[in-house]
Amino acid sequence: MATNTTTRPPQPVQATPRRQSFARSPLEVRGKARLGRRTKDLVKRIGPGDVAIVDHRNLDRMAAEDLVECGVRGVVNVAPSTSRRYPNPGPLILVRAGVHLVDAVGAPLFEKLNDGDMVIVQGGTVIGPRGVVAEGTVLTPEELAAVQGEQLERIGEAIQDFAENTLTHIRDELEVVVGKLKIPDLRTDFRDRHVLIVVRGTDYRRDLRAIRPYFSGLRPVLVGVDGGGDALLEVGLKPDLIIGDMDSASDKVLRSGAELVVHAYTNGSAPGCARLERLGLEHKVLPAAGTSQDVAMLLAYERGARLIVSVGSHFNLIEFLDKDRAGMSSTFLTRLRVGEILVDTKGVSRLYPPGPSRRLMLVIVLAALVTLVIVVLSSPPMERLLDLLWLKLQVLFQGT
Numbered sequence: 001m002a003t004n005t006t007t008r009p010p011q012p013v014q015a016t017p018r019r020q021s022f023a024r025s026p027l028e029v030r031g032k033a034r035l036g037r038r039t040k041d042l043v044k045r046i047g048p049g050d051v052a053i054v055d056h057r058n059l060d061r062m063a064a065e066d067l068v069e070c071g072v073r074g075v076v077n078v079a080p081s082t083s084r085r086y087p088n089p090g091p092l093i094l095v096r097a098g099v100h101l102v103d104a105v106g107a108p109l110f111e112k113l114n115d116g117d118m119v120i121v122q123g124g125t126v127i128g129p130r131g132v133v134a135e136g137t138v139l140t141p142e143e144l145a146a147v148q149g150e151q152l153e154r155i156g157e158a159i160q161d162f163a164e165n166t167l168t169h170i171r172d173e174l175e176v177v178v179g180k181l182k183i184p185d186l187r188t189d190f191r192d193r194h195v196l197i198v199v200r201g202t203d204y205r206r207d208l209r210a211i212r213p214y215f216s217g218l219r220p221v222l223v224g225v226d227g228g229g230d231a232l233l234e235v236g237l238k239p240d241l242i243i244g245d246m247d248s249a250s251d252k253v254l255r256s257g258a259e260l261v262v263h264a265y266t267n268g269s270a271p272g273c274a275r276l277e278r279l280g281l282e283h284k285v286l287p288a289a290g291t292s293q294d295v296a297m298l299l300a301y302e303r304g305a306r307l308i309v310s311v312g313s314h315f316n317l318i319e320f321l322d323k324d325r326a327g328m329s330s331t332f333l334t335r336l337r338v339g340e341i342l343v344d345t346k347g348v349s350r351l352y353p354p355g356p357s358r359r360l361m362l363v364i365v366l367a368a369l370v371t372l373v374i375v376v377l378s379s380p381p382m383e384r385l386l387d388l389l390w391l392k393l394q395v396l397f398q399g400t
Contacts, residue, residue: 029074029100033119033128035110039063040227040248046070051119053109055079059090061202067094074100074121078107081139087151092144102126104136181298184284188241188259190303194220197296197310198228198239200248204312207345208235211311220309223300225292228312229253243299244292246272254281261285261299263292290330301338310344 031051036042039056040063046052048071056063057079067075081091081103094101102124109126112133113119120127126134196215198204208231215222215237224232226244230253233239242249243261254260254276260283264270268287276283288295293313300308335342 028120028122030118030120031073033109033113033115033117035113035115037110039067043067043070044250046072049073051076051121053078053113055110056081058083058085058088059094061089061093062200064090064093068097068099072099074102076102076104076107076109076121076126076134076136078104078109080105082144082147084147084151087148089148091139092141092148095139095141095144101139102136103139104134107134107136109134181286181288181295181302183299183302184261184286186241186259186261186284186303188221190221190300190305192304192306194218194307194309195223195300195305196220197223197225197293197300197308197313198231199225199293199310199312200227200231201312204228204231205234207311208232211309211345214309220307221300221305223296224249224253224258225296229256229258231312243286243296244272245270246275251279254279259284263288263295290334294330294334297334297338297342301341305341308338308342310342313344 029051031049033053034042034046034050035053036046037055039052039054039059042052042054043063043066046067050070050072051074052067052070052072053076055078059077059081075094081101082088091101100121102121104124104126107126112130113128117129119133124136124138125132126136198208212235214220221241222232222237222239224230224239224242226242226246227248227250228244229239229242229249233253233256238256239253239258241259241261242253244263246254246260246262260276260281262270262272262276262283262285264272264285264287266287266289268285270285270287273283273285286295286299288298293310297308297310
């Protein structure tokens, strides 16, 4: 089953100019070891000062940004953080944020450490409660920036391979364009309404803030693709429907009252159902090829949506490779079918600076009123003038 993927035109992390100064990671970090082979699950229970022990080949942008946001001091990866197959931006994001990143490829850290053990990472040496448990390589900003530059120069090779894979799989996923989705009965009404589909992709927070007047005014149907439901909660919105394999959505959003649709394999297998059954939550199953993002768009389209607005979607080579997708046939076909009713907000936050918020305007107005009251109370002539105006108003209203 496809994971939640969505995309935008290629915007890989650029090689850093020589004059740019990097945030240097410390030579030694200490903290509690937090172990997780799935980074998106690990970030739910990691905290500031912890050292993340991960098994994440080609660290992607979202994983890196989540780790930085959690406040980790160090990351030790038992898989290559970059295989140099394509310019994955995750490692560079981490080290630029001052996180000490060590590749200890193949090290048995998951066997030799327990979650919560205090560890010391000195350079590339990992020391646990019982002594040295691994020797690795420290990844530096300069080295990673150089790798980015090399990969950008060879990006054409990756594009060619990716395009060939897309063409190879396009026949298998052709059902998304000829309308063979077996959509279950849903209580969510899409007919003639705007639909906002949110994925936890690059810049989703900024883009949600940028279009806040849109969903405040038109009140579209709110659809979260897995963790996209949590993205809606972050900005104070309750999703109407959540679709995906349910592996990255929090229990909180799953219990929010949203309608739940599990994206299943084409053979009907739906591993995501097990979690919802454990939580005792009612749900529907939708078998389909492609990504959960694609299926969400097709669901809205098939149910008669007037306009589909996508936030956080993945639609470029780097983001698809970050998600370990060999091709983008389902996404290409989906956008081909949905056509002109799809609006992608990718990067809209960069198009124009957001204006002042209503709260800021209210504070400014209140400050002005307070200033006016102070001026009036401290100035007898102004006080007499206001008394005169008040008397004239009374006479005027009595006369009418």
